Amino acid sequence: MSTTTQALLTLDGVHTHIGAYHILHGVDLVVPKGQLTMLLGRNGAGKTTTLRTVMGLWKVAQGRVQFGGKSIANLPTPQIADLGIAYVPETMGIFADLTVKENMLLAARGARRAQDMDEARLKWIFRLFPAVEKFWNHPAGKLSGGQKQMLAVSRAIVEPRELLIIDEPSKGLAPAIINNMIDAFAELKASGVTILLVEQNIHFAQRLGDTVAVMDNGRVVHAGGMAEFSADTQLQQRLLGLAL
Numbered sequence: 001m002s003t004t005t006q007a008l009l010t011l012d013g014v015h016t017h018i019g020a021y022h023i024l025h026g027v028d029l030v031v032p033k034g035q036l037t038m039l040l041g042r043n044g045a046g047k048t049t050t051l052r053t054v055m056g057l058w059k060v061a062q063g064r065v066q067f068g069g070k071s072i073a074n075l076p077t078p079q080i081a082d083l084g085i086a087y088v089p090e091t092m093g094i095f096a097d098l099t100v101k102e103n104m105l106l107a108a109r110g111a112r113r114a115q116d117m118d119e120a121r122l123k124w125i126f127r128l129f130p131a132v133e134k135f136w137n138h139p140a141g142k143l144s145g146g147q148k149q150m151l152a153v154s155r156a157i158v159e160p161r162e163l164l165i166i167d168e169p170s171k172g173l174a175p176a177i178i179n180n181m182i183d184a185f186a187e188l189k190a191s192g193v194t195i196l197l198v199e200q201n202i203h204f205a206q207r208l209g210d211t212v213a214v215m216d217n218g219r220v221v222h223a224g225g226m227a228e229f230s231a232d233t234q235l236q237q238r239l240l241g242l243a244l
């Protein structure tokens with residue numbers, strides 16, 4: 001990372017316990033402003049726990065979490081969200097029985113009707129994710145996996161947010177849908193949003209990521225530029241166990 005790049009989110013020696021288990025063992029992570037950071041690592045490395053800890057869904061037992069220079073460790077989750085962080089969990093948080101429109105209205109605080117939502121923003125979301133417009137009045141539970149993921153991201157950006165945190169957006173999606181997703185994230189980033197993604201799909205990660213952090217056993221064991229990481233297949237093999 002260049003020294004002129006400003007960090008938007010910083011984790012410093014973060015430890016998290018879940019019940020009796022010590023899961024994060026001193027996570028150091030820097031998410032530079034305006035960039036797309038990929039958080040990679042084998043199953044069980046601690047990626048989801050790291051995201052949940054940032055969002056205040058797990059308690060920070062030790063260490064610092066700073067967003068825009070302000071300490072957010074152990075603030076209540078709604079307060080963390082209000083500071084400008086949107087989080088899309090792996091479960092996506094969609095209400096299956098409600099329509100796409102109702103799901104969007106619930107995400108837009110204070111909006112009771114579609115007319116109350118920022119029209120220009122909604123048009124921009126429709127352009128990024130046409131399925132959201134196409135299935136506007138359909139129950140969200142009827143959408144395909146890819147469309148649900150697009151709805152989940154649309155809900156996260158229905159109001160301007162500085163940082164978007166998404167857990168495995170490409171999971172279970174067909175390659176063609178993943179390509180649409182890549183284009184949408186690239187455009188989101190171009191709009192100035194900082195993005196932190198957890199990924200298992202290395203090709204998705206390589207095509208989108210500016211920076212990369214790799215976790216293993218509750219720690220970040222590698223951090224740097226995605227271009228360098230992409231070029232170093234031995235490093236990928238060692239850290240992710242990928243077949244060459």
Ligand SMILES: Nc1ncnc2c1ncn2[C@@H]1O[C@H](COP(=O)(O)OP(=O)(O)OP(=O)(O)O)[C@@H](O)[C@H]1O
Nearest residue numbers: 018019021023041042043044045046047048049050
């Ligand atoms: N609610 C929980 N109770 C007990 N252990 C948990 C809980 N959630 C996660 N863990 C454990 O914490 C460790 C890290 O899990 P985490 O979900 O953060 O990993 P991950 O890197 O996101 O993996 P994956 O890619 O499989 O989602 C794992 O060993 C997991 O079993």
